[in-house]
Amino acid sequence: MRLSAVFLVVVQLLASVYAKAESGNVTLTRAFADDDYGFYQQKVLEAVLSATPEYGNTQISLHPHPMPQSRQVVSLLKGDADVMWSVTNAEREKLLTPIKLPLLKGLAGYRILVIADDAQHNFEPTLTTDELKTRTLVQGNDWPDLHVLKSNGFNAEGEEWSLWFTSMYIMVEKGMVDGFPRNVIEVSGDLARHADKPITIDKNHLLVYPNYEYFFVRPDDDALAKRIRVGLSRLIENGKLEAIFNHFQTHKLALTLADDPHRTRHTLQNHFLPYVLDYARWDLEKEKAIKALTSE
Template structure:
């Protein structure tokens, strides 16, 4: 029996035999060396609620080291960690088992920009996509967003997530596109280290995308629990209540001011056919 199969079989047994009130430890991919990465709060709260709807109490344990997306995919596939969340896309869905229920209702594909404060006037002159194409975006290593932006004719360089903030501060990239649910919290979390960075106030680069949960391909037990729990939350209204009440989501939405932005639409050629069939009720 392969190592990953042995791990997922043992994990499936642990799930199946967990008693009421007994916690199961789930290990997840850690994407930043920052002690309190604001991006983890809503996905973990949502997954906790979904699994609790399935009668399963969980404890979440981050990976010991921060890892880039490519390394995280391998860690999940090899059973070193139990799950991750990442953007929809054919490539990752061929390597892992996707649970195709968007975590943020599409906010990940509503991209606003982190920029250097000294560049605000320059971005204020952008009116259409070719204007933006003259500048260079930064994206994380292995992110599917890199291919989406490049397919739209935009220039992109890749670096580690934490290094991209340093690149912005130094001026080696011009902007860092982030999900509307991410940018305000990320800038706030780094205000002391990078006071020169800000959220650009008027542009929105939009495409169909969102984060989903992914587990190892053999980890059927966990995938089924997550999917059933998320569907139950949506059916009961629990998901919408959590989305509407969660302080992280509501704070960043209030700060992002999406309705007031100039919207630049681009396609997402990286979606699988299954991604394109995700029901509209799961999107904003």
């Protein structure tokens, strides 16, 4: 490439960055065309920006194109977006800057099995973890959870995910797989959207592993990372983050499922996350959570 052409590319890139900064917008990626998915995370980010006015009057713009998580990562690295949210793993934390507050209180690692209506006999209460590993399961092909299941010896396969995970639920409905491990936060909303399908929640089992959902920003955007950390710490301290969390009925249902004493807990290791947080339940460990955010 000629020097003049290189100079022109650099000038155009700088102009694009300057225009983005002047616009006062933070672009948030999204997974689906339906804005209901990720609405909680969007509301949290809005509250973060409102709680940090000294950083400027900034608004959220949703990325115009829904995309899977792997493409969201690329979008941030290319500068096409500023913030994404997803469960974390070591590789993702190398590529991007994680804001280490579990937005879902660690409940992303509590997985309920969605099964066909007539398949409960495959998941009796006495089923051991080793026996459970013989059942066929499905996860999103670019979800860190797929690798967690496989590394723990589960018979799990990846699937391209479509709007509201229709492809996964069809696989369950048709008996192509025995179950779809879905986190306790999202499973009730999913079943409401797929009410026409003969599927249900297994009554007896719960998969549990360290799994945290964070905001992520580009590794070169220290200012935005700091702003989100400061904003989250303020929202924890003044109770607004808890209020936003409790506003969603699905979150209350999730805690009921996660704390159900009648379910057999199958504890898994997350080999792709080299740490366990002692403040994942930030509502119960406010001081630890705030200290962790402000010390990064």
